[in-house]
Amino acid sequence: PVDTNELGHSTWSLLHTIAAHYPAVPTRSRQRELQQFIYLFSELYPCENCAESFRKQLKRNAPDVTSGYSFSQWLCRMHNEVNCKLGKPVFDCTKVDERWKDGWKD
Ligand code: FAD
Numbered sequence: 220p221v222d223t224n225e226l227g228h229s230t231w232s233l234l235h236t237i238a239a240h241y242p243a244v245p246t247r248s249r250q251r252e253l254q255q256f257i258y259l260f261s262e263l264y265p266c267e268n269c270a271e272s273f274r275k276q277l278k279r280n281a282p283d284v285t286s287g288y289s290f291s292q293w294l295c296r297m298h299n300e301v302n303c304k305l306g307k308p309v310f311d312c313t314k315v316d317e318r319w320k321d322g323w324k325d
Contacts, residue, residue: 238291239320250284257282
């Protein structure tokens, strides 16, 4: 059986890491690929309830693939909606690069 928490943790890592490495100025074809990836992901994600609520989120809030910054911020807001639903703390989206790209300063 699928462990929703473990799958979720790994998936958010993959998605935020993709966002962190997405170009600041993506080509048209790159933008189209990322948009298709997100919609296909929302169909294929192997936790049905999660996928269904993610598709509802996508309807309200289409992916912003126009730049690395806007996509990372969009994804952070989507993840925060899930955090809220699950009663988890809201993540500070100004810290997204520190967490997923540059690494925490210590
Ligand atoms: P996770 O939420 O997995 O987060 C991993 C790490 O990401 C955190 O430790 C933190 O460092 C960082 N982080 C947290 N918030 C943000 C943010 N906003 N932006 C950037 N980084 C952040 N579970 C359910 O029970 N029901 C659902 O309906 C559900 N829907 C999901 C939908 C999707 C698309 C995905 C990918 C997962 C879903 N999950 C759902 C799983 C859930 O979101 C968590 O992954 C799971 O509960 C494990 O939580 P976690 O505490 O390990 O942290």
